[in-house]
Amino acid sequence: MSKQCTLYKSIVNGGDTVSVPRSPRPGPRRASTEEQVLDAALALLDDGGIDAASVRGIAARIGVAPNAVYTYFADKAAVYQAIVERLLGDVDHGVFADREMPWPQRVESLALELRARLSAHPGAVPLMVSGPLGGPRALALNERLLGLFADAGLDAAEAARGSYLLIVYVFGSVALEVADAHRPGPLQPESERVERRREAFAAADTEQYPRTAAAAETIAASISTEQFLWGLRRVLAGIRPRSR
Amino acid sequence: MSKQCTLYKSIVNGGDTVSVPRSPRPGPRRASTEEQVLDAALALLDDGGIDAASVRGIAARIGVAPNAVYTYFADKAAVYQAIVERLLGDVDHGVFADREMPWPQRVESLALELRARLSAHPGAVPLMVSGPLGGPRALALNERLLGLFADAGLDAAEAARGSYLLIVYVFGSVALEVADAHRPGPLQPESERVERRREAFAAADTEQYPRTAAAAETIAASISTEQFLWGLRRVLAGIRPRSR
DNA sequence: ACCTGAACACCGTTCAAGT
DNA sequence: ACCTGAACACCGTTCAAGT
Numbered sequence: 001m002s003k004q005c006t007l008y009k010s011i012v013n014g015g016d017t018v019s020v021p022r023s024p025r026p027g028p029r030r031a032s033t034e035e036q037v038l039d040a041a042l043a044l045l046d047d048g049g050i051d052a053a054s055v056r057g058i059a060a061r062i063g064v065a066p067n068a069v070y071t072y073f074a075d076k077a078a079v080y081q082a083i084v085e086r087l088l089g090d091v092d093h094g095v096f097a098d099r100e101m102p103w104p105q106r107v108e109s110l111a112l113e114l115r116a117r118l119s120a121h122p123g124a125v126p127l128m129v130s131g132p133l134g135g136p137r138a139l140a141l142n143e144r145l146l147g148l149f150a151d152a153g154l155d156a157a158e159a160a161r162g163s164y165l166l167i168v169y170v171f172g173s174v175a176l177e178v179a180d181a182h183r184p185g186p187l188q189p190e191s192e193r194v195e196r197r198r199e200a201f202a203a204a205d206t207e208q209y210p211r212t213a214a215a216a217e218t219i220a221a222s223i224s225t226e227q228f229l230w231g232l233r234r235v236l237a238g239i240r241p242r243s244r
Numbered sequence: 245m246s247k248q249c250t251l252y253k254s255i256v257n258g259g260d261t262v263s264v265p266r267s268p269r270p271g272p273r274r275a276s277t278e279e280q281v282l283d284a285a286l287a288l289l290d291d292g293g294i295d296a297a298s299v300r301g302i303a304a305r306i307g308v309a310p311n312a313v314y315t316y317f318a319d320k321a322a323v324y325q326a327i328v329e330r331l332l333g334d335v336d337h338g339v340f341a342d343r344e345m346p347w348p349q350r351v352e353s354l355a356l357e358l359r360a361r362l363s364a365h366p367g368a369v370p371l372m373v374s375g376p377l378g379g380p381r382a383l384a385l386n387e388r389l390l391g392l393f394a395d396a397g398l399d400a401a402e403a404a405r406g407s408y409l410l411i412v413y414v415f416g417s418v419a420l421e422v423a424d425a426h427r428p429g430p431l432q433p434e435s436e437r438v439e440r441r442r443e444a445f446a447a448a449d450t451e452q453y454p455r456t457a458a459a460a461e462t463i464a465a466s467i468s469t470e471q472f473l474w475g476l477r478r479v480l481a482g483i484r485p486r487s488r
Numbered sequence: 489a490c491c492t493g494a495a496c497a498c499c500g501t502t503c504a505a506g507t
Numbered sequence: 508a509c510c511t512g513a514a515c516a517c518c519g520t521t522c523a524a525g526t
Contacts, residue, residue, distance in 0.1 A: 033490080055519060065492050067520075072490095076519065129419050130370050132426055134444065139453050142463075146455035160459035164466040165475040172416020175373050182376055200378065209383050211390035215404035219386075222408040231409045238478030277509080299500060309511050311501075316509095320500065 034072040036062045038086055041079055045123035049184025053123070055079070080127045081135070087124055088137035090117045093144055103152040104236050107166065110145070111232050112225075114170050122178040122187050129175045133167075142167070153241050162239040169235050177223040194221050278316040280306045282330055285323055289367035293428025297367070299323070324371045325379070331368055332381035334361050337388055347396040348480050351410065354389070355476050356469075358414050366422040366431050373419045377411075386411070397485050406483040413479050421467045438465050 031039070040061040044053040055076050059066040073079045096110040118125055142163055149159035180197070181187055188196075198220035206213040221227055275283070284305040288297040299320050303310040317323045340354040362369055386407055393403035424441070425431055432440075442464035450457040465471055 054517085056517080066518095067493090067522095068491050070520075126370065126374050129373060130423050132424050133420070139448065139456060143453045143456050146459060150455065156455065156459045157462045159455070160462035160466070161471060161474055162478075164463070164471070165478060168416040168420060168475065169412060171420065172412040175419060176377070176412060176415065179374050180376050204383065209387045211394065211400070211403070212383060212387050215390060215400045218401045218404035219408070222404070227405060227408070230405055231412065234406075234409060234482030235479060236482070238480070238482035298498085300498080310499095311503095311512090312510055314501075 033062070033064070033068070037069055037072060037079060038082055041083055042086070042121065042124065045083070045127075046121055047123075047185060049123045050126060052184070053080075077131070081131055083124055084128050084131060084133070085135045085137050087117060087121060087128070088135065088141060091137075091141060093141075096144070096148060099151060103148060104233075104240075106148055106151075107236060108229070108232060110148070111166065111170050112229075114141075115174055115228065118171075118174045119177065119187055122181060123184060125174055125178045129171055149239075154239075158239075158241075165235060165239065169232065173228055173231070180223055190224055194224055197221075197223070277306070277308070277312070281313055281316060281323060282326055285327055286330070286365065286368065289327070289371075290365055291367075291429060293367045294370060296428070297324075321375070325375055327368055328372050328375060328377075329379045329381050331361060331365060331372070332379065332385060335381075335385060337385075340388070340392065343395060347392060348477075348484075350392055350395075351480060352473070352476060354392070355410065355414050356473075358385075359418055359472065362415075362418045363421065363431055366425060367428060369418055369422040373415055393483075398483075402483075402485075409479060409483065413476065417472055417475070424467055434468055438468055441465075441467070 037058055040058045041053050044057050044061065055069050056066045058079070059069055069079070073082065091114055095113050096106040098106070101109075118128065145163040145166065146156075146159045149162045150156070152159075154162060178187070181193065187193070198216065201212065201216040201220055204212055204216070212219065218227075281302055284302045285297050288301050288305065299313050300310045302323070303313055313323070317326065335358055339357050340350040342350070345353075362372065389407040389410065390400075390403045393406045394400070396403075398406060422431070425437065431437070442460065445456065445460040445464055448456055448460070456463065462471075
């Protein structure tokens, strides 16, 4: 298991953001088997969900015997953990590093970026939410968040609580959104998923669940980016240092 | 698959709350095989986590051939889905039904009750967060929440958004808390888990993560009931109808 | 250091058959 | 309606062996 923590690199071009894939060495594109295992696992996760990402499936995809995987990873859980680390490494810290911007906007950028990275790999989301988030990438993200809330005027303890609240909100939202997709594979367009929810809630018993029926439109759109932002702003309004 | 929605019963004794297990018929305690399957699955989930709750394991536990399970459930996913429904049915609606109480207190009671029910079965939490929450029990809970927020003075759409935000917060919190436990089986006492986190964060690199190190105590306690309540109150402060 | 063959103890699920 | 025996195509992981 490689415990090295290669630093992320990120580029911001006046608003447009480019997330740079970290490569340990910029040399020839000779991917190690260890990297191949993660590539394969992630591809299988993306295509067929967690069931498809078996050790044997991974090995088959890179043309190697199943037990070759154990040269690099102690067990399947270690592979999954490494995938979580890799995905957290995809998060572009540049989008919220700019201290000139008002802090709520920076938090919003972070939340949207994190959500986008996570929902790009729905099959991996259960892994992130079932295993401990204690790797170096998670720590680095948290450190950033703490700094952000410090800039907002919160003391160390408040910043820590606010950071955790934000993490809970983003991961919780994405987890429920992915769970709502029912099937494995990439997420359908948001509009289609909302539409399918609308149909489901329209079929609900109006007598037994009158309020649910009355708010069906809004409930159907609970997984939307718009409502993600609404909730995020409510959370931020709660965290914001009280001016009294 | 039984699609009947037996209504929950709940008893409130002046603050003390008793959650009553629903039995379809109050007659003799002759548990059907279908119920036995769920009992066995939940017991295995509690003891050894999701890996232990295999179809074969369930069947063995109730002394039946593995394929007997398929008389009642289409597949393993259906068993898991039924467990989610059962656990949501354990939530005592009585604790927040009292409309005399101030609404933030009612929401707090609901959140604490839901959290308690979920974390009583940590092995089942991944199931709740990975599958769609669209069963009758989830609908009933949501309907209650909508009514609660309506009592608070929110309109239908705001109530729907607020309800979803609360659900995201509670499920997200519990999911991260359970994930942090590392091992299967019942959760260790909160104090022990916080202590273990404290040790882990004390070992973190102070130079690389200075803010994390400075707030280690608070971060260690992120999974605590106290901080769950703190976050809940921040969320409620954000939802609360603005008086302007 | 890296990979394999073979084996072990498991899985989920199906099918035909029994009562 | 409810359950079983037997089988199928899979699992994750280990061990000894090969280069």
